[in-house]
Amino acid sequence: MSGLIIDRARCVGCGRCISACPAGALVLEEGTALVDRGLCTLCARCVDSCPVGAIAVERGSAGAADGWRGVWVFAQQEGGRPLPVALELLSRGRQLADALGEPLCAVAAGGGEGLTRPLLEQGADLVYLCPALSGDHRAEPAWPELLARLTAEHRPAVLLFGATPFGRSLAPRLAARLGTGLTADCTELDIDPDSRCLLQTRPAFGGNLMATIVCPDHRPQMATVRPGVLPVSPPCPRPGARVVRVEPPALPAPLTRVLGEWTADPSAAGLAGAEVIVTVGRGIGVRKNLALARRLAGLLGARLGCSRPLVEAGWLPYDHQVGQTGVSVAPKLLLAFGVSGAVQHLAGIAGAEHIIAVNTDPEAPIFSVAHEAVVGDCVEILREMIGILEEKTK
Amino acid sequence: MRIAVCLKQVPSTNEVRLDPETHTILRDGRQSVVNPFDAHALEEAVRLKESLGGHVTAISMGIPAAETLLRDAVARGADEGVLLTDRAFAGADTLATSYTLAAGLRKAGPFDLILCGKMAVDGDTAQIGPELAQQLGLPHLTEVCEITPVGEGRARVRRLTQRGGQEVEVTLPAVLTLVREINTPRMPTLAGVRRGEAASIVRWGLAELGVDESRCGLKGSPTQVVRTFVPVRARETAFLSGDARSQAEQLLKIAGEVLA
Numbered sequence: 001m002s003g004l005i006i007d008r009a010r011c012v013g014c015g016r017c018i019s020a021c022p023a024g025a026l027v028l029e030e031g032t033a034l035v036d037r038g039l040c041t042l043c044a045r046c047v048d049s050c051p052v053g054a055i056a057v058e059r060g061s062a063g064a065a066d067g068w069r070g071v072w073v074f075a076q077q078e079g080g081r082p083l084p085v086a087l088e089l090l091s092r093g094r095q096l097a098d099a100l101g102e103p104l105c106a107v108a109a110g111g112g113e114g115l116t117r118p119l120l121e122q123g124a125d126l127v128y129l130c131p132a133l134s135g136d137h138r139a140e141p142a143w144p145e146l147l148a149r150l151t152a153e154h155r156p157a158v159l160l161f162g163a164t165p166f167g168r169s170l171a172p173r174l175a176a177r178l179g180t181g182l183t184a185d186c187t188e189l190d191i192d193p194d195s196r197c198l199l200q201t202r203p204a205f206g207g208n209l210m211a212t213i214v215c216p217d218h219r220p221q222m223a224t225v226r227p228g229v230l231p232v233s234p235p236c237p238r239p240g241a242r243v244v245r246v247e248p249p250a251l252p253a254p255l256t257r258v259l260g261e262w263t264a265d266p267s268a269a270g271l272a273g274a275e276v277i278v279t280v281g282r283g284i285g286v287r288k289n290l291a292l293a294r295r296l297a298g299l300l301g302a303r304l305g306c307s308r309p310l311v312e313a314g315w316l317p318y319d320h321q322v323g324q325t326g327v328s329v330a331p332k333l334l335l336a337f338g339v340s341g342a343v344q345h346l347a348g349i350a351g352a353e354h355i356i357a358v359n360t361d362p363e364a365p366i367f368s369v370a371h372e373a374v375v376g377d378c379v380e381i382l383r384e385m386i387g388i389l390e391e392k393t394k
Numbered sequence: 395m396r397i398a399v400c401l402k403q404v405p406s407t408n409e410v411r412l413d414p415e416t417h418t419i420l421r422d423g424r425q426s427v428v429n430p431f432d433a434h435a436l437e438e439a440v441r442l443k444e445s446l447g448g449h450v451t452a453i454s455m456g457i458p459a460a461e462t463l464l465r466d467a468v469a470r471g472a473d474e475g476v477l478l479t480d481r482a483f484a485g486a487d488t489l490a491t492s493y494t495l496a497a498g499l500r501k502a503g504p505f506d507l508i509l510c511g512k513m514a515v516d517g518d519t520a521q522i523g524p525e526l527a528q529q530l531g532l533p534h535l536t537e538v539c540e541i542t543p544v545g546e547g548r549a550r551v552r553r554l555t556q557r558g559g560q561e562v563e564v565t566l567p568a569v570l571t572l573v574r575e576i577n578t579p580r581m582p583t584l585a586g587v588r589r590g591e592a593a594s595i596v597r598w599g600l601a602e603l604g605v606d607e608s609r610c611g612l613k614g615s616p617t618q619v620v621r622t623f624v625p626v627r628a629r630e631t632a633f634l635s636g637d638a639r640s641q642a643e644q645l646l647k648i649a650g651e652v653l654a
């Protein structure tokens with residue numbers, strides 16, 4: 001499967017596909033086009049160029065998984081070090097690779113020891129390193145090219161990405177290019193022992209339902225996982241693990257050009273990476289009580305977030321909104337005051353490790369996800385907590 | 395400037411009904427709303443048209459009832475609505491959806507700019523934009539929070555990244571997916587609503603699009619749902635007793651332990 005097929009009965013031998021092919025994978029033979037599957041990167045430009053519709057990307061045939069081996073992790077880096085999500089993916093990837101009895105590989109760019117050592121320690125058998133590329137947004141157009149080429153050469157069975165803004169831009173582009181499936185924001189990944197397929201479990205309907213998704217007839221099986229969802233295993237370097245350097249792709253004139261970059265305004269909510277978060281909902285009653293939540297957040301070194309109605313009321317800017325249509329957070333500790341816990345809100349706090357909730361309603365759905373709960377007036381509890389902390393600092 | 399906006403109809407709640415056989419979502423068209431993110435894409439398209447002149451096409455793949463969504467888009471400033479609807483399109487995952495949408499956009503186009511919301515609130519994948527761009531062979535940028543056309547077939551775009559943001563110049567045509575901060579969608583005017591009611595919405599199916607049926611809908615979807623289950627929130631919630639002062643003390647103690 002996942003090969004180019006040319007209907008030689010339909011092909012008129014016009015040669016347009018040959019000029020369209022950036023990989024030089026097509027030739028004319030006996031008046032019809034022929035593909036070299038070893039060179040073809042499945043970019044499908046020839047499919048679009050063919051005036052008689054004689055070219056297609058083969059899909060979903062029996063034995064689709066044959067010859068596709070190994071678990072690959074895209075190891076995004078920042079400042080020469082892998083992002084934590086890359087190590088999280090490698091940890092789970094190691095388990096998947098062991099279940100399959102196949103190798104685990106990381107694909108990374110940029111370089112240096114600071115990047116490759118953690119990847120090897122986390123259990124990669126092989127690191128494909130492209131030193132000439134930057135492993136982030138600046139190299140965005142080059143990445144689908146590089147990964148499509150490596151995928152065509154090495155045929156991995158599984159390809160995993162962190163659901164960072166970069167991963168969420170790159171993975172779908174590549175999936176469409178390879179003509180394969182992609183499952184977003186998985187919270188669990190396993191191997192089905194019978195079919196050897198990747199079982200990809202993700203929340204659906206704002207977390208009301210979990211769905212397990214498979215991609216049986218297409219390879220690679222692609223998935224993204226949100227940062228902070230999978231645990232990192234203790235280091236387990238593999239004997240004989242190594243780094244293989246790869247060339248960057250030759251790109252036609254890029255269609256996007258980065259003119260400048262800025263780092264996030266420190267006064268913005270900064271919820272995405274926060275360790276401690278205080279959230280407030282309608283239960284805080286009146287706007288002036290926000291000051292209490294701010295004060296507590298300040299004392300705890302926490303960021304302030306809120307439910308959607310507070311944004312709609314104009315009490316806090318949109319970047320404070322936690323939930324499905326706001327920010328997804330993954331703090332160590334989240335303290336929720338007067339938040340009911342609607343599914344759309346819960347979808348955004350699924351990554352929180354520890355949740356404390358205060359609500360007057362003992363049946364509030366937020367309690368179903370809380371570790372500790374106080375049934376009571378959140379304004380009063382806020383005041384008491386602030387009081388205690390202020391006494392201490394005196 | 396010719397602009398296309400991709401819109402999706404989503405259920406107004408996240409209550410679920412699944413087809414027991416295919417495990418796909420049952421949609422009945424009632425109580426559906428436009429995906430909130432897409433409303434911002436439409437607003438941006440209309441604003442660009444208002445400042446530069448041009449034409450806005452609202453396009454959606456969905457059930458016939460999704461026509462209301464396109465009428466509403468016309469009411470809010472779109473010039474035309476195109477509905478891609480066919481039984482063969484049902485049950486599509488993101489790959490099949492982007493394939494079908496790409497065919498619709500090719501037929502309705504050419505466009506200088508194709509705008510999508512960052513994601514849909516029912517599927518939550520944020521995959522359609524980049525997949526669509528790949529299917530169309532166009533560049534794409536995600537998380538866009540500002541668009542400034544600069545002439546000569548180019549636009550300057552500000553987008554959010556992990557670190558903060560970027561300013562990027564992109565050659566048009568391009569596919570952009572927008573974050574909600576980009577604007578505040580308007581309400582339709584009375585005249586707009588009338589225009590929407592009077593508009594004739596174009597409907598294209600498999601035959602009109604000339605697409606490959608095996609790449610559409612459930613058949614063209616590499617991913618399949620094999621199991622759905624209600625998440626077990628196997629969490630022992632400890633309800634703290636005592637008066638407010640003692641509850642506050644307990645909470646702070648727990649917070650200290652969690653963060654230690």
Ligand SMILES: Cc1cc2nc3c(=O)[nH]c(=O)nc-3n(C[C@H](O)[C@H](O)[C@H](O)COP(=O)(O)OP(=O)(O)OC[C@H]3O[C@@H](n4cnc5c(N)ncnc54)[C@H](O)[C@@H]3O)c2cc1C
Pocket residue numbers: 280281282283284285306307308309310321322323324325326327337338339340341342343344345348358359360361364376377378379406407430515
């Ligand atoms: C498509 C869609 C997307 C959405 N996206 C989001 C999203 O991203 N984020 C989001 O948050 N919401 C989102 N919502 C809205 C969501 O459905 C809820 O309406 C919202 O989360 C409720 O906010 P809340 O908990 O502050 O208010 P309410 O639901 O009104 O809850 C207030 C809570 O405060 C409690 N309370 C009252 N007084 C007190 C007191 N004195 N002390 C303690 N507790 C008290 C009440 O018991 C109640 O539980 C979305 C909705 C839709 C349809």
